[in-house]
Amino acid sequence: MSTHRWTAAILGALFLAHIAAADDDESRSKRGRGADVAPVADARYAKECGGCHFAYQPGLLPARSWQKLMDSLSDHFGDNAELSKEDAAAIAEYLTANAADRVDYKRSVKIVKALSDQETPVRISAMPYMVRKHDHIPARFVAENWRVKTLGNCPACHRRADTGSYGEHEIKIPGYPRWEED
Ligand code: HEC
Numbered sequence: 109m110s111t112h113r114w115t116a117a118i119l120g121a122l123f124l125a126h127i128a129a130a131d132d133d134e135s136r137s138k139r140g141r142g143a144d145v146a147p148v149a150d151a152r153y154a155k156e157c158g159g160c161h162f163a164y165q166p167g168l169l170p171a172r173s174w175q176k177l178m179d180s181l182s183d184h185f186g187d188n189a190e191l192s193k194e195d196a197a198a199i200a201e202y203l204t205a206n207a208a209d210r211v212d213y214k215r216s217v218k219i220v221k222a223l224s225d226q227e228t229p230v231r232i233s234a235m236p237y238m239v240r241k242h243d244h245i246p247a248r249f250v251a252e253n254w255r256v257k258t259l260g261n262c263p264a265c266h267r268r269a270d271t272g273s274y275g276e277h278e279i280k281i282p283g284y285p286r287w288e289e290d
């Protein structure tokens with residue numbers, strides 16, 4: 109084969125790869141329907157884990173973090189969140205199967221990319237990606253804001269957090285007219 113034909117073959121392959129990647133992006137955004145992470149789709153999880161706080165979407169933490177949390181429910185951030193063996197097993201299965209490192213929702217992918225595989229954070233708000241996205245928000249909007257208090261209180265600011273959507277235009281910090289990046 110001449111150099112010319114090799115070049116053509118390589119370009120052709122690159123073009124096909126490009127089409128495949130574009131297709132993939134398209135199906136991904138369709139599946140996600142604009143959501144950053146998949147919305148919660150497990151009634152048992154929503155009931156058992158959504159009572160004390162927001163039922164965080166599984167796609168916000170990698171599987172190993174969910175497993176670590178589920179393995180230590182009797183000492184859950186100072187609370188006892190123990191469940192029956194059956195409930196704990198079913199919930200752990202749901203969370204790990206849909207974890208950030210097991211799905212292709214755009215935000216889940218970014219969350220995983222920003223984390224070293226040597227680390228297993230159990231706080232979503234402590235994930236490097238989340239820290240980076242929120243580190244310029246002044247304390248008066250969060251800790252000193254009685255309607256927010258902690259960064260773990262996602263739906264206080266992200267009005268559509270329950271749908272798995274965290275877009276910047278859907279943010280409203282309680283007590284402040286609107287979020288403006290400065
Ligand atoms: C008895 C109340 C209670 C129950 C039930 C409960 N939690 Fe929590 N959870 C807490 C408290 C308290 C914190 C820490 C809040 C803080 O310090 O910001 C917390 C924090 C978390 C965080 C970290 C949030 C962050 O800051 O990013 C995750 C993740 C979490 N819980 C998952 C779960 C899961 C999964 C279940 C169900 C198996 C569950 N929780 C059930 C009380 C509870």
Ligand code: HEC
Pocket residue numbers: 144168215232233241242245249250256258259260261262263264265266274275276279281287289
């Ligand atoms: C005090 C209000 C507040 C809380 C609480 C909060 N966020 Fe945010 N979040 C923001 C703001 C403001 C931004 C936009 C920062 C910027 O302008 O870059 C943001 C950005 C984000 C982004 C990136 C959006 C984008 O388009 O780049 C994600 C994802 C996100 N937050 C998820 C969460 C999750 C998950 C939680 C709960 C664990 C949470 N946030 C808690 C205010 C908040």
